[in-house]
Amino acid sequence: GENVGLHLPTLSVQEGDNSIINCAYSNSASDYFIWYKQESGKGPQFIIDIRSNMDKRQGQRVTVLLNKTVKHLSLQIAATQPGDSAVYFCAAKPVGGATNKLIFGTGTLLAVQP
């Protein structure tokens, strides 16, 4: 089955630095990946997604990289700001599965130091 995990439970960065949050997935047949940001007491907020036919996708200050060879996903946040402090988690969907088959990781807490 799918197992989605994160390399570090907590990441502390200085304001203005770049942040990299990592995620590993176990099912090589996953074809769709999503990153979410969750602030304390709130629901997850969509950040960026990527399909398996891509290696990289960029948004505003964020980039997602997908390495299918090693089944690794990363989220890069440029010029990290205090407002970026939150829990970030990834989700992966197996090929042929509907959205109800999304498997969610446990999350990385990003702490931005001013």
Add this chain to the structure above:
Amino acid sequence: DGGITQSPKYLFRKEGQNVTLSCEQNLNHDAMYWYRQDPGQGLRLIYYSQIVNDFQKGDIAEGYSVSREKKESFPLTVTSAQKNPTAFYLCASTGWTNSPLHFGNGTRLTVT
């Protein structure tokens, strides 16, 4: 503003009582979902519905029930049969496969 509204934000119940959590969306999405979030764990799917008047069990449906009488609404009932109901409950919706879930801001249920 389109979105998903969950109410109430906090809910307290005594053990043995059923409780219903509300979820309403105005995104015109066909599919709606209920997840449970516990500390240190990923989101776990309770129930989902892909169309009105139809719903399916997720991975942890025992002790829960749902209904989908309207496209906009997908209420979740936590029954007294749920052995560990205290948790943060999240409702979500999506328009189609391979598109991101949109989440509400959750209901924190505490049962004592």
